[in-house]
Amino acid sequence: MDWNLLRTFMVIVQEKGITSAAEKLRLKQPTISNALRRLEGHFDCRLIERRPGIFEVTPAGQRLYAECVVLFNTVSGLHALVHDQPDEVTGRIEMAFASHVVCPFLDEALAEFHRHNPRVTFATSVLSSQEVITAVARKDAAFGVCLMHERNPKLQFQPLYRESFGYFCGRQHHLFGKRGVSMEDLRAEPYVSFKTDQMADALWPIAMLRQQEEFTGLVIGTSSHLEEVKRLIIAGFGFGPLPIHVVEDDVRNGLLWRLPPYENPPEIIVYLVYDPTARRSRAEALLLERLLTQIDATPLERRTYPSVA
Template sequence: MEFRHLRYFLVLAEELHFGRAARRLAISQPPLSLNIQQLEASVGARLFDRDSRGVRLTAAGRAFRESATALLAQAEAARALAREIEAGAVGRLRVGFVGSMLYRGLPQYLRDFEAAYPGIQVALTELNSQEQIDALLHDELDAAFIHTGRVPDALQATLVHSEPFVCCLPADHALAARTELPLSELRSEAFVLFSRQASPDYYSRIFDMCASQGFYPQIRHEVRHWLSVVSLVSQGMGVAVVPAALARSGMAGAAFRPLAGTGVRSEVYCVWKTAPDHPARDNFVAMVRAEAGHATQAGSQVQA
């Protein structure tokens, strides 16, 4: 039995006339008769009565008509779903992110993607950079936003955000009255630092920044989330060096000041696994790369 047989059967069941059915199917009458005979042989039952009074569905034919209609509808739905999945228009997308991405464009990326692909269900998971890399390698995430571009060969990475580091101080700290600070001014301060386990790159980058200014940071607390860093600083538990975007967190009690004389940038990369095939992920990555590129160009024009 083939889907062609079912289509021919359903048209004949509507027309109850071999000539009219053949014209609708754009074939001649003999092939139609042959296909109906093949279908009846395959089913093992007579589906039509044919005599001088015309063509009629048998009881078996009437029952088979319902099943044939459902089968063809399911087949069409399956074809449509396959086309939509191939186009990346339906399905599920699992996206990991570091907390600072909430202030670095992630909400806008999601709004734009969901507007363009309403059939894609996006599931977010907040993890540190290393956890996201592991999740990508184990196919537990489809795309991720992390703090490093150094990733295993199985992954691809593209830079989507770059900005300066700033100093985060308690609002009542004496240095908060300054409009700009050299990092060396913090040499005697207790630091709240992003955990080395959570992001080795960030940890070493801040250490290297301090070392270039002739000191090593006195670490009082290590935490796993950027907002925890800012929260502890806001409560007078130390100072921190954080990405500039965190100044938009609106955390009461924290002050953010530009750092003078440091060219080190805070970067975020979009990362994904090159296999297996995932059209929805590819559409998401393409959109993020395009929007990140536009943002970079706009920033360059403003600075110029």
């Protein structure tokens, strides 16, 4: 087999199309199409269903893609394997994060890992939580940090930290700067939130609070990214939930104003997600071992933000 066919197939799946793959590889579209046909001919099965407006990787294609990722990760590490000093760890670690992950515990763990392994390089992506889970499942990322939308039985979800959400409004909002605001005052107010602010989704504690308080205000805007939810709140579209510790500087700078509830705000768990069966490079294995060891050694109360103290 021509290994270039596997490389081409992997890029086709990652780029979700023949044309995009051709641009990525700087080849002509007929060349990419021909490579896919040759690969399907070699395996005597359909790997990608492609018709006008439809691009779907078949189950056989999904299995082949997973093996291609493992294969090329192994090949890319051969040079380091041959040339590294026995005790020197090198390599590249791909990580995927949900938007605006703020976790001093994780930052300290990564800083310690870097001090001991300065030649390991990192590449990070910022995605929605569901996209993070998909990236880890497809082995596009070695680890992910995200909310748990729906537990993938093939992945491991380890609680990394806990964060409290509060309601906030921006300077344009008529409740900005007012004290003594009650939950009743919020019930009919326009609302801005995350797409996962649903009873059957990752931010269900916030959705439950909203349901219990019988909020009836129009939902003006939603997003999968914290920065965009915050942007709409600051712009005065409505009030909405944000992680309290993440927006502390915005409150101090007068961009946001905290609204009730002030006690017992809803709490959300953020997870470290990884594939326990994945073949890992030495660098990936060492980092995962370090993270899991430090998580086990640190009570969740010390990984809760804002700090309980």
